[in-house]
Amino acid sequence: MTALAPATRPRAFGSERLLAVDPARGVLTHHRFAELPALLTPGDLVVVNDAATLPSALCLTSHDAELRLAAREPSGEFVAVALGAGTFRLPTEARGPAPSFTVGERVASGALMATITAVDRDEPRLLRVRFELDGAALWAALYAAGRAISYSYLEQVAELWDVNHRFAARPWAFETPSAALPITFEVLGGLRRRGVELGFLTHAAGISSTGAPALDRRLPFPERYEIPDETAARVAATRARGGRVVAVGTTVVRALESSALEHGTPRGGVGEARLVLGPGFRPRAVDGLLTGMHEPGTSHFALLNAFAPRPLLEAALAEAGRAGYLQHEFGDACLILPR
């Protein structure tokens, strides 16, 4: 199977394509992304992760290293992964060795200061840090010091306005929940006029790569999420009337299915997603998924496998490759939904 080419820049308005995969009938169809509303049915519910993507890549001025924030703990401390220094053009796995850190050590990225509060026993690059500011001052310093995580296959470094989708609110995501990037206001209005309901939740999408295989195997880290009561109610009402719940992105699947696993059905409130979905997982809350193009061997592909059989997913990828679909953050889209 030929690998899909990466999208190397943010897409021109409305240029994304959409491959619809119907696992019920085993049928693949090609569309422009703007046709999404027509692929859904009145009474369906589309759930978007409204997390804004924060500038989680911190180039340290105190050490020859980069810290990538990866999760935020209830205590307010952050989980971080240390990388060797380097620009975005160097893939994470090609970075030089990260310096070793010790508990109590102070690090700085410009005016943003933090203390290392924990170093993982098995993976010394996996850290916990406490910033020396909080509230508005912390966020101001973080946005001044940090950059959005960028990718070696991009022509230019990604800016916050490239990686944030149009509906972003609280800065909970460490990497972009990219499935919502192609959703324009034109599409949002089209969904409403089609009689499709909209729901939202906030899920702290974590980092996709640490550059070290052993550490990558521990991804995704537990991710906090918050499901508003009104979204939980809409999920229940949609399923009760025979509508379909469509998750925009794997983060929405993780949030809704984590809550369903814990409570039987998604419930309003804050939680921590720990489950890793894969073949054999039977979704209880989500009927279909709008996502990017993901190749076998990735955790995202394994998650897709909970919604469609592997041979069909492989056929979809082969068809996408033949038709020139692009992958990664600014890539084309895939709708896996039984018609």
Place this chain on the structure above:
Amino acid sequence: MTGASRGLGAALGRALAAQGTRVVLVARGRAELEAVTTAIRTQGGEAHALVADVADKHAVHALAATASELVGPIELLVNNASELGPTPLRLLFDTDCETLERVLEVNVIGPFRLAKALGGAMALRGRGTIVNVSSDAAVEPYARWGAYAASKAALDQLGRVLAVELAEHGVRVLSVDPGEMDTAMHRAALPEADPATLLAPETVANRLVELLERGNVPSGSRVALSSWGSS
């Protein structure tokens, strides 16, 4: 709330906080801004100070995300920050093109960027309000107010089109003309004006809070606060 360190912005921040709204106040000057948030907290309200220039493209994501993190997804955006240009005000052909650019950046582009950064989450939720603070200079051709007047007219029309486009998402967009107030900006523009003839910013702020509470003004409206509520 932008332009919140003085005048109408500060008064509106205080008035909203006094009725229990959690407010995030934005302005360029830290000392003045923090005096306002400190005063609000002393009164038992919740207020956060974010120092930024709304004309700075790089500040917008930080502003929108930080405000949302501090008080939760934003339900009301008040674009109040305004730039007059150099005072005493000049005839249009005595105005530098760069002045017009700066006035448009602060009074039109900045509010548009902030509305874009916050309005998407409002549209997804199906609720929210954007208030643009305008001026009667947007409607009346006063000599020497050209750059400011053109910017406010543009802001008004941007808001009217947005109101139409966001109607299906339940997001309201209003334009308010506060009238002539006794503020630093007014003194800079018209130093000879008799303060006794001017409205106190607190009076105007209370009217705006009442207008927002009533919630019955149609989206896309332009409301003159100097006369609103008095009839």
